[in-house]
Amino acid sequence: MKLDSVRELKQSLPVHLSKTFAVRAAAGRTASLAVSRAAALERVTPSYFLGVSARGKKDYRLALRLQDRALEKSELVEQCRAKAKGEIDVRYVGRVRAAAAPWYRSRQRPLLIGSSIGFLANGFVMAGTLGCFVRSGRSSALYILSNNHVLADENRYPKRGHIVQPGTLDRGSPSADRVAELTRFVRLDPAQTNLVDCAIAKLNPAMAADLHKLKGIGTLAGQRRTDLETGAVVHKVGRTTGVRHGRVTAFELDGVTVEYDLGILTFDNQIEIEGSGQRSFSDAGDSGSLIVDDDMMASALLFAGGDHGGSNGKGVTYANPINAVLQALAVTLA
Amino acid sequence: MPVSLERARAAKESAKALLGSLPGLAGVGITKLGEDYALKVNLREALPPGMSVPERIDDVPVCVEVVGTIRKRS
Numbered sequence: 001m002k003l004d005s006v007r008e009l010k011q012s013l014p015v016h017l018s019k020t021f022a023v024r025a026a027a028g029r030t031a032s033l034a035v036s037r038a039a040a041l042e043r044v045t046p047s048y049f050l051g052v053s054a055r056g057k058k059d060y061r062l063a064l065r066l067q068d069r070a071l072e073k074s075e076l077v078e079q080c081r082a083k084a085k086g087e088i089d090v091r092y093v094g095r096v097r098a099a100a101a102p103w104y105r106s107r108q109r110p111l112l113i114g115s116s117i118g119f120l121a122n123g124f125v126m127a128g129t130l131g132c133f134v135r136s137g138r139s140s141a142l143y144i145l146s147n148n149h150v151l152a153d154e155n156r157y158p159k160r161g162h163i164v165q166p167g168t169l170d171r172g173s174p175s176a177d178r179v180a181e182l183t184r185f186v187r188l189d190p191a192q193t194n195l196v197d198c199a200i201a202k203l204n205p206a207m208a209a210d211l212h213k214l215k216g217i218g219t220l221a222g223q224r225r226t227d228l229e230t231g232a233v234v235h236k237v238g239r240t241t242g243v244r245h246g247r248v249t250a251f252e253l254d255g256v257t258v259e260y261d262l263g264i265l266t267f268d269n270q271i272e273i274e275g276s277g278q279r280s281f282s283d284a285g286d287s288g289s290l291i292v293d294d295d296m297m298a299s300a301l302l303f304a305g306g307d308h309g310g311s312n313g314k315g316v317t318y319a320n321p322i323n324a325v326l327q328a329l330a331v332t333l334a
Numbered sequence: 335m336p337v338s339l340e341r342a343r344a345a346k347e348s349a350k351a352l353l354g355s356l357p358g359l360a361g362v363g364i365t366k367l368g369e370d371y372a373l374k375v376n377l378r379e380a381l382p383p384g385m386s387v388p389e390r391i392d393d394v395p396v397c398v399e400v401v402g403t404i405r406k407r408s
Contacts, residue, residue, distance in 0.1 A: 118408075128408040149406050197406070230366040250374040252343070253363030254350060257378070259405045272363065272374070287407035308402030309376075316401050 001087045006052045006060045009084055013050055013062075047071055050080075053089040066092045103215065104129075104239050105170040110208035111144070111179060112215055113290060114237030118150060118167030119157045119182070120174050127167025129239040129288040131301055132220065133211045133334040134200060134326070136183075142209060142334055143200040144180050145325070146288030147303050151199040152185040154262050159183070163201040167239070169285070179207050186328045190263040193254075196320040196328050197267075197287075197303040211334045214292065216243040223333050224297035227251060227321050228271050233294045236302060238286030246273040246281035249316065256318055258304045269324065271300050273317045274310035281305070281317040291319050298322045298333055337394050339364070342371035345394035349373050352391065357382070360401055367395055376401045 001009075048071060053063035062084040066072060072092060081088050100106075105127075108115045117130040128150030134143050144163065148154060151163055163180040164172040185199030203209060212220040217235050228234065232248040250272040258265050273291070275281035282289065282305050291300040300319035307315040326332060342364045349362050358378040365374040372395040375387050380400055387398045 126408060147406075147408070150408055230364070250361075250363040250365040250376075252346070253361045253374070253376070254346070255359060256361040256376075257359075257404060259403060270361070270363070272361075272376075282407055284405070284407055303407060304404050305407050306402040306404045309399050316404075317407070318404060 001060050001062075001084075002058070003052065003060045006062055006087075009062055010050050010052065013080060013083060048076065055089075062088045064088060064090045066090065067095055101170065102242060104237060104242055105166060107166055107172070107177065110210045111165060111203075112210050112213060113220070114214060114216075114239070114242075116166035116170040116172070116239040116285075117144065117146060117163060117179075117288070118169070118172070119153050120162055120164060120168065121153065125168035127169035127172075127239055127285055129286055129302070130165065131288045131290040132298060133203075133209055134329070134331040135334050136200070136329075136331045142203045142211075143183060143331065144203065145198065145200055145290075145301070145329070145331070147197045147301065148185040148188050148199045149197060149260065149303070150288040151182055151201050154260055155185065155187050157182055170239070179204055184329065188260065188262060188265055190260075190265055194265055194267045195269055196301070196325050198301060198320065198325045198329055200329055200331060214290070214296075217292065218296050220290075220292065220298060220333075221296040222298070223322060223326070224293055224295075224299045225323070227323070228293065228299050232299075234273055234281075234291050234299060235294075236282070236286070236289040236291045238282060238289035238302065240283045240285030241280070244279060244281050245276040246317070247276065248272065249274050249310065253318075256304070258318070267304075267318070267320075269321065271319045271321060273319060275312065275314050275317075278312055278314065280307075280310070280314040286317075290322075301325045337370040337372065339371050341392070342373065342394050345373055345392040349375065349391045349396070353387065356385075356387070360404060365397055367397065370395060372397055374399065378403055 047068040051063040116127045131145040161182045162178045164177040165179045166172040180201035253270040254268040256267040289302040305317040361376040
């Protein structure tokens with residue numbers, strides 16, 4: 001068929017084949033299902049769509065794409081086939097959905113390092129990143145490690161406040177997705193120099209966690225004992241940008257000024273990282289990500305960044321040395 | 335003789351004292367230039383005309399970079 005003929009045919013069809021027809025045809029095969037299911041079927045309309053399919057050079061057919069299996073042997077297909085005089089390409093394609101959220105912005109059970117997490121905010125939604133799992137003292141209880149501003153809302157969240165995974169920005173349910181309770185945090189202080197932005201939240205009983213897997217990177221091997229130096233290759237997985245690789249551009253940075261809700265805070269002894277290739281190392285929502293070195297050793301906790309600078313111009317990221325974080329919270333890696 | 339980490343650390347303290355009142359100072363740290371340790375001076379924005387950061391402090395090289403505004407990442 002010529003392209004113009006197919007186009008003409010395509011234009012003529014929707015007039016005769018309404019969405020209602022498709023829904024009825026779909027529902028017809030499932031008459032025994034409960035009413036609620038029938039209502040669900042109605043929501044998926046339209047159940048088919050039309051297009052043009054090329055068979056060869058200057059040889060075209062009407063394309064009919066079905067979103068419901070029930071339509072495959074329906075009157076709809078036969079009518080279209082007759083109108084197209086057999087010059088038709090019918091295929092079942094199922095439901096066409098917007099791209100699904102990546103795993104790190106989705107619900108993860110067991111809990112995974114790098115996934116979305118956050119506190120329950122009043123009047124807004126938020127999300128940061130689950131850094132890793134730690135233990136406190138001799139107890140076997142597990143805690144989530146992330147930033148103060150991810151788990152404790154910059155000192156404002158109450159002790160034992162609920163932590164949800166995924167965070168509410170990623171549609172975490174304030175009730176069904178509670179996974180932990182805020183235990184303690186290092187206070188962020190606008191009036192003094194800060195060293196860390198960190199907090200821990202105790203996992204709810206029976207909440208399973210994959211303690212060492214950094215999906216897309218490898219298995220956490222332990223804790224780096226020396227500070228990262230310039231040139232060290234590092235990796236992280238976080239809620240917004242997923243897996244990113246980078247390189248340390250400076251260390252022992254003092255007087256790093258960072259904008260918070262509390263105001264501008266100053267941090268000493270920080271690590272600066274730029275992203276590899278043409279990408280940034282992090283973006284908003286990656287706060288709390290655990291940063292590992294090339295040997296998969298926990299090295300730093302990501303907390304801040306900007307959009308300028310770095311040799312690729314994609315901005316720089318700032319992180320607290322992991323030793324300072326674990327020491328300040330009196331915890332050890334799980 | 336290459337600049338050692340110890341010399342760079344000492345120079346960092348001098349730099350903090352020297353540059354403390356610089357408008358838009360966003361951090362002073364340590365980096366590397368080849369084999370040498372060096373100072374890294376971060377600024378939120380370019381310095382006004384007529385102002386500059388010394389190329390060396392206590393004979394340790396200084397790298398200056400505009401990093402923009404730094405925000406918490408959530």
